[in-house]
Amino acid sequence: MSAGEGMLVRCVQLHSGIDPAGNLESVLTGIAEARADGVDLLVFPETTASRSDEPGTRLVAERLDEGFVAAVVAATATDRSDGPSGAPDPVGADRGGPATGPTVVVGTVESNPDGPPFNTLVAAQDGQVVAVYRKVHLYDAFSFIESATISPGDGILETFQVKGFCIGMVNCYDLRFPEISRLLADRGVDVLLAPASWVAGPLKEEHWTTLCRARALENTCYLAAAGQAGGNRIGRSLVVAPDGVVHAMAGPEVTTLTHRLSRAALDRARQEMPVLAQRRFRVDPELITRTAPAQGTPGPAPVPLPRTAHTPNPVARPAEVVDHTSRRG
Structure with missing residues (x-):
């Protein structure tokens, strides 16, 4: 494959600390290096x-138009002469390389005026925010209660384009819930990004690899996952092809x-495995409400939100109902 074909993706595996200012230098350096290397899409981990x-630690939250995210967005601008405050950019401006740069996805902790902050992914391209995703499925499992310090997101799923590929985002624990990836596939996603901060534990690495492969295979899309390294995180960033084969892993x-x-x-994978066109069920995009359980106790049954009128997915035909009790032999 020539250098001009396809899309060059880079996953950056960091060991972030709690201070956004301390993490920003590593991110800006990564952006500058990716620009010089001709990377099209640069993916950083969850909570970059x-x-x-430490479970329960309150992370540093900021608005998306200030601080860490504002600096990252500014670093993606074609004109790199100014940083986010109008001062010369100390990292990106003097590193050379192509004038255009990569689309960048970072994880942040977003201020929420109505409660605990959101665990948010932001995609920036040419000096603009092109997509935001606030984590829906909070990690209340394996003795970890993310909902004690983080609010669940609103369920809004946004996509964006890079080099003719449609890109969608999920966040870490979302991988255990296939509906959200399928909703993105319904919206035409070619590449599913999964920034993560996957906690180590018995069989957790196997869970990680299996889930990433499954989400790519069942939706016949690429999956690129950037993981946090160090401490009690597994790293293991990876790229999975639409046939479920892991093409690269850290x-x-x-x-x-x-x-x-x-x-x-x-395209070849989708021609050989036209599973999206052959589906018999659709995924309902309605969110359900759920009260976070106390640690060690089962949660209440989900309560559906009021339903609104919607247009059924044209490829999701009603399933045939078969009465097996009428069969003989």
Whole structure:
């Protein structure tokens, strides 16, 4: 494949600290290096801006138009002569490389005036925010209660384009819930991004790899996942092809993972496995409300929100109902 074909993706595996200012230098350096290397899409982990290994720690929250995110967005601008405050950019401006840069996805902790902050992913392109996703499924499992310090998101799913590929985002624990990835597939996603901060534990690495492969295979899309490294996080950033094969995987250390995605391979997988067109059920995009349980206690049954009129997915035909009790033999 020539350098001009497909899309060059890089996953950056960091060991973020709790201070956004301390993490920003690493991110801006990564953006400058990606620009010089001709990377099209640069993916950082969940909570790039502020992370702690201690459950219950309140991370540093900021608005999306200030601080960490504002600096990252400014670093993606074609004109890199000014930083977010109008001063010369100390990292990105003097590193050379192409005038255009990568689309960048980072994880942050977003201020919420109505309660605890959101665990948010932001995609920035050419000096603008092009997509925001606030984590819906909070990690209340394996003795970890993320909902004690984080609010669940609003369920709004946004997509964006890079080099003719449609991109969607999920966040870490979302991988255990296939509906959200399928909703993005329904919206035409070619590449599913999964920034994560996957906590180590018995079989957790196997869960991680299995879930990433499953989400790619069942939706016949690429999946690129950037993980947090160090402490009690597993790292293991990876790129999975639409046939479920892992094409590249990192270890547990701080590193980068770069891989070129192929439009031809994507189209071929969808022709050979037309599972999206053959579906018999659709995914209802309605969110359900759920009260976070106290640690160690089962949660209440979900309460559906009021339903609104919607147009059924044209490829999701009603399933045939078969009465097996009438069969003989």
